[in-house]
Amino acid sequence: MSIKPVIVVHGGAWAIPDSLAEGSVQGVRLAAGAGYRLLKAGGSAVDAVEAAVRSMEDNPVFDAGVGSVLNADGEVEMDAVIMDGRDLRSGAVGCVQNIKNPISLARAVMEKTDHTLIVGKGANKFAEEVGAVTLPTEELVTETARREWEQLMKYHTTVTTLFGARSDVQKEPDPVVQGHDTVGAVVLDAQGNIAFGTSTGGITAKRPGRIGDSPIIGAGGYADNAGGGVSTTGHGESIAKVCLAKHITHLMEGGMDPQTASETALTFMFKRVQGSGGVVVLNNCGNIGKHFTTERMAWAWIKDGVLHYGLNPGDDFNDPNI
Amino acid sequence: MSIKPVIVVHGGAWAIPDSLAEGSVQGVRLAAGAGYRLLKAGGSAVDAVEAAVRSMEDNPVFDAGVGSVLNADGEVEMDAVIMDGRDLRSGAVGCVQNIKNPISLARAVMEKTDHTLIVGKGANKFAEEVGAVTLPTEELVTETARREWEQLMKYHTTVTTLFGARSDVQKEPDPVVQGHDTVGAVVLDAQGNIAFGTSTGGITAKRPGRIGDSPIIGAGGYADNAGGGVSTTGHGESIAKVCLAKHITHLMEGGMDPQTASETALTFMFKRVQGSGGVVVLNNCGNIGKHFTTERMAWAWIKDGVLHYGLNPGDDFNDPNI
Numbered sequence: 001m002s003i004k005p006v007i008v009v010h011g012g013a014w015a016i017p018d019s020l021a022e023g024s025v026q027g028v029r030l031a032a033g034a035g036y037r038l039l040k041a042g043g044s045a046v047d048a049v050e051a052a053v054r055s056m057e058d059n060p061v062f063d064a065g066v067g068s069v070l071n072a073d074g075e076v077e078m079d080a081v082i083m084d085g086r087d088l089r090s091g092a093v094g095c096v097q098n099i100k101n102p103i104s105l106a107r108a109v110m111e112k113t114d115h116t117l118i119v120g121k122g123a124n125k126f127a128e129e130v131g132a133v134t135l136p137t138e139e140l141v142t143e144t145a146r147r148e149w150e151q152l153m154k155y156h157t158t159v160t161t162l163f164g165a166r167s168d169v170q171k172e173p174d175p176v177v178q179g180h181d182t183v184g185a186v187v188l189d190a191q192g193n194i195a196f197g198t199s200t201g202g203i204t205a206k207r208p209g210r211i212g213d214s215p216i217i218g219a220g221g222y223a224d225n226a227g228g229g230v231s232t233t234g235h236g237e238s239i240a241k242v243c244l245a246k247h248i249t250h251l252m253e254g255g256m257d258p259q260t261a262s263e264t265a266l267t268f269m270f271k272r273v274q275g276s277g278g279v280v281v282l283n284n285c286g287n288i289g290k291h292f293t294t295e296r297m298a299w300a301w302i303k304d305g306v307l308h309y310g311l312n313p314g315d316d317f318n319d320p321n322i
Numbered sequence: 323m324s325i326k327p328v329i330v331v332h333g334g335a336w337a338i339p340d341s342l343a344e345g346s347v348q349g350v351r352l353a354a355g356a357g358y359r360l361l362k363a364g365g366s367a368v369d370a371v372e373a374a375v376r377s378m379e380d381n382p383v384f385d386a387g388v389g390s391v392l393n394a395d396g397e398v399e400m401d402a403v404i405m406d407g408r409d410l411r412s413g414a415v416g417c418v419q420n421i422k423n424p425i426s427l428a429r430a431v432m433e434k435t436d437h438t439l440i441v442g443k444g445a446n447k448f449a450e451e452v453g454a455v456t457l458p459t460e461e462l463v464t465e466t467a468r469r470e471w472e473q474l475m476k477y478h479t480t481v482t483t484l485f486g487a488r489s490d491v492q493k494e495p496d497p498v499v500q501g502h503d504t505v506g507a508v509v510l511d512a513q514g515n516i517a518f519g520t521s522t523g524g525i526t527a528k529r530p531g532r533i534g535d536s537p538i539i540g541a542g543g544y545a546d547n548a549g550g551g552v553s554t555t556g557h558g559e560s561i562a563k564v565c566l567a568k569h570i571t572h573l574m575e576g577g578m579d580p581q582t583a584s585e586t587a588l589t590f591m592f593k594r595v596q597g598s599g600g601v602v603v604l605n606n607c608g609n610i611g612k613h614f615t616t617e618r619m620a621w622a623w624i625k626d627g628v629l630h631y632g633l634n635p636g637d638d639f640n641d642p643n644i
Contacts, residue, residue, distance in 0.1 A: 051399030077444075088563040088595055094416075094533070095441055115532045116559045119417055122399075122531015195621045209444015213417070218540045218565035237438045241410040243540035243568045249574050273410055 004304060005039035006188045006286045007032050007175070009052050011062050012181030012234045012300035013278025016311065017130035023061035024298035025311050031055040032130050032300040032307060033322060035185060038241075045187040045205050046084050046107070047193035053080070053103040053197040056183035060142045064183045065101055068140050068201025070149040075141050079115075079215040080106040085194035085223035093126075094119035100133040103199045106186075106215070108132070119214060138240035145204070152205040182214050184221060184231025184277050186282045194229040194284060196221040196245075203236070212236020227253040228284055232292060234277015248281055248289075253296045258289025260280060326626060328510045329354050329359035331374050333384050333620035334503030335555045335600025339632065345383035346620035348634050351379040354622040354629060355644060357507060358404035367509040367517035367545075368406050368429070374507035375402070375425040375519045382502045386505045387423055390462050390523025392471040394528050399460050400523050401537040402428040403439075407516035407545035414537035415448075416441035417530075420462070422455040425521045428537070430454070439537060467526070474527040504536050506543060506553025508604045516551040516606060518543040518567075525558070534558020549575040550606055556599015556616060564591045570603055570611075580604060580611025585619045588615050 011028045035052035043051075051286025068076045080102035081092035091110025094117060099105055108130045109118055118126050127134070182200035189195075198220040202212060213219035213236040220239070223229040227249035232239050239245075244265055251261035258281040269275050270293055278292030280299055290299050292313075299308035307319040328506035332349045357374035365373075379387025390398045402424035403414035413432025416439060421427055430452045431440055440448050449456070504522035511517075520542040524534060535541035535558040542561070545551040551570035553629030554561050561567075566587055580603040591597050592615055602621060614620050614635075622631035629641040 090563060097443065113529060114559065115529060115534075116562045117533040117538075118529060118530050118531040119533055120444075122417065122442075122529060125530060207435060207437060207440060207444060208447060209442050211438040211439040211441055212437075216439075216538055216540075217562050217569060218538075222565075230463060237436065240438045240539050241412060243544075243565060246565045246568050 003188065003192050004286060005036070005190050006288065006301065006303045007035040007039065007048055007052060007185060007288065008282060008288055008301035009185040010233055010278060010280045011056060011183050011297065013292040013294040013297035014181045015294065016296040016298065020061055021311055025055055025309060027059045027061050028298045028300040029227060029307060029309055031185065032302050035112045035171070035187060036302040036322065039187065039189055042190070045189040045193045046082065048187040049082060049119060049185045049195045049197040050103055050107055052185035053183060054101050054131035054201050057101050057103060057199055062183050063181055063201045064199040065107045066135070067142055067145065067203040069145050071202065071206045071208050074149065074210065076137055076201060077208065078102045078199070079195070079211055080105045080199035081215040081217065081220055082197040083195060083217060083221065083223040084110070085225040085229060088224060090116050090217050092117040092217070093123040094215045096123040098126065098134045098137060099127055100135045100311060102223055103197050107134050116217065119211070122134040126128065134203050148204055169206065182233040184233060184280065186223070186229040186231050186280055187210060188282050188286050192225065192284065194223045194225050194282060196223040196229045196231045213244070216240060218243045221245045222249050224249055225284055228258065229282045230279055232277060232279050234299065235275040238269055238273045238275020239277055241273050244269055244277070245278065248279065251282050258287050259291070262289035262291035266291055325510065325512050326608055327358070327512050328355040328610065328623065328625045329361060329370055329374060329507060329520055329603060329631045330602040330604060330610055330612065330623035331357070331507040331552060331621065332555055332602045333378060333505050335351055335614040335616040335619035336503045337616065338618040339557040342383055343633055347631060348376055349381045349383050350622040351629060351631055353362045353507065354624050357509060358624040360644065361509065361519045364512070367515045368404065369510065370509045371404060371517045372411065372425055372429055373509045373634040375505060375521050376472070377422050378505035379423050379425060379521055384505050384524045386521040388457070388462055389464055389466050390558065391526040392463060392633065393524065393528045393530050396471065397530065398459055398523060399530065400424045400521070401533055402519070402544050403522035403537040403539065403541065404428045404432055404519040405517060405539060405545040407547040407551060410546060412438050412539050414439045415445040416533045416537045418445040418449065420456045420459060421431050421449055422457045425519050425641065427454050438539065441533070470526055504555040506555060506602065508545070508551040508553050508602055510604050510606065514606065516545045516547050516604060518545040518553045520553045533567070535561035538562060542563045543567045546570050547606055551604045552601055554601050555598060555619065557597040559615050560591055560597020561599055562642060563595050566591055566599070566601065570601065574605050580609050581613070584611035584613035587616055588613055
């Protein structure tokens with residue numbers, strides 16, 4: 001029996017404003033389509049994950065690659081990870097600068113080094129070695145992202161002034177007002193292999209050098225042919241504390257279906273560390289889970305040539321003409 | 323019923339040469355004692371973890387803090403993490419330079435920021451803000467570490483020449499010849515709280531910017547009052563791929579005792595990704611697990627005023643006069 005390939009993607013779980021709603025939905029539809037076409041042409045799970053995530057990195061509506069937000073110093077620092085569920089090989093970059101497609105650089109870490117995570121200036125040095133395509137900061141950052149950063153830095157100063165935070169310890173602004181989030185994809189290919197990828201520009205006005213959950217195996221996602229695949233999004237520090245993705249694959253290995261595992265794990269995360277987020281999940285039978293505890297999450301999946309997608313809780317639109 | 327405090331520490335799992343054997347054993351004994359004294363005086367699990375890890379960071383026999391190894395560029399980049407099992411709060415630093423005690427900087431990330439991991443120059447900027455004690459590279463590096471680096475870089479060049487690795491993709495030297503490893507501690511305090519800490523200088527001649535498992539929650543360790551605590555050591559990339567620490571706490575939450583969980587998880591890691599390493603583990607009843615699949619691991623634990631320690635497989639020496 002041949003396996004039917006499946007792809008599921010997300011464009012980040014957060015309070016997506018109406019101005020970005022249509023663009024986000026359109027973006028995840030396009031990304032799922034880009035990955036699915038490769039799968040139908042015999043591409044591997046890793047190929048399809050990379051294609052889907054690249055599509056969202058190149059789309060300025062999402063906070064990854066082009067469209068990334070600015071950190072407290074007004075710079076862009078991006079994180080990305082990719083993992084192959086056949087043998088758990090994986091590669092990731094953290095706090096890398098001026099790279100057009102961090103997901104492809106993460107794939108180069110997986111395929112061309114013995115390491116799983118390379119960060120900071122070391123990641124940029126590696127990017128140079130492998131000839132990764134670069135972009136100047138002004139081409140990575142949208143006008144919207146720059147305005148948001150300016151407002152947040154003003155807010156940040158206001159909070160510091162009002163509440164008298166110690167000057168030697170810079171506290172981050174309230175996460176509630178920090179916009180944007182992560183993109184990700186999980187794929188099951190016709191050979192029964194599972195892969196996942198996640199990519200992000202992080203949160204606006206984050207401290208330089210901050211890494212959340214995204215490039216961390218077991219937090220920002222996980223892929224194991226034996227258990228399934230997960231890509232996560234939401235409050236990175238909360239996701240890291242509970243190893244959200246690994247938690248979900250453990251639940252599935254115990255026999256839980258992907259949807260119940262997604263809901264169970266996000267409920268656990270909220271109870272244990274008061275964090276919100278979203279996930280897309282596949283098990284090795286190609287069953288799909290998706291759930292979010294934020295206001296909105298743009299998601300899309302394709303199976304049997306039918307596209308499903310949504311943004312608000314309860315949405316499940318479909319388009320059979322893929 | 324009052325809870326009896328317990329501390330268990332390790333000084334790294336690897337092919338420890340005879341020249342470092344006695345120093346390693348003495349070092350873990352001292353570290354366990356430093357943490358246990360604090361616990362007896364009413365200190366918290368987090369306090370005791372920090373004290374034990376600092377003791378090993380200050381000891382040049384271990385590859386953490388003073389005694390750290392050099393990366394391919396001849397620089398020291400250190401990683402450390404600490405986690406409080408009460409509420410899963412945690413803090414970590416990655417690829418930080420010239421810091422005397424990375425474990426204390428990790429604690430500052432946990433207590434003074436909203437983040438869980440800060441890396442690279444951002445971590446050094448944060449260190450400056452909180453006034454962390456710095457040391458010049460020449461005081462962090464021992465003469466032995468520098469000689470080892472020189473030999474490895476020579477070996478590295480030889481391998482590249484002999485086997486014709488592509489000049490655009492620098493491959494790391496065989497991990498088998500890379501020396502040194504991580505230190506760590508897990509504690510249960512008299513209030514029933516669990517904490518863990520792990521600290522490392524990484525592997526000799528590692529690629530600049532490389533982060534292994536050590537500062538990653540769920541890989542380099544985990545602490546949850548509901549499940550138990552773990553600190554890991556060994557081949558970092560393998561440990562990260564299987565989320566070794568989280569795997570062990572899952573097994574314990576399912577009712578497995580710490581020793582069986584340690585052995586089961588290390589066997590799984592070897593079978594799935596052919597990686598070796600070692601772990602020290604506590605459950606929330608104060609039962610202890612320790613296991614390693616490398617040649618040696620220096621370990622020590624103290625409970626009821628009795629110190630146990632060892633280095634080779636099968637060792638279990640004890641000293642009742644703590």
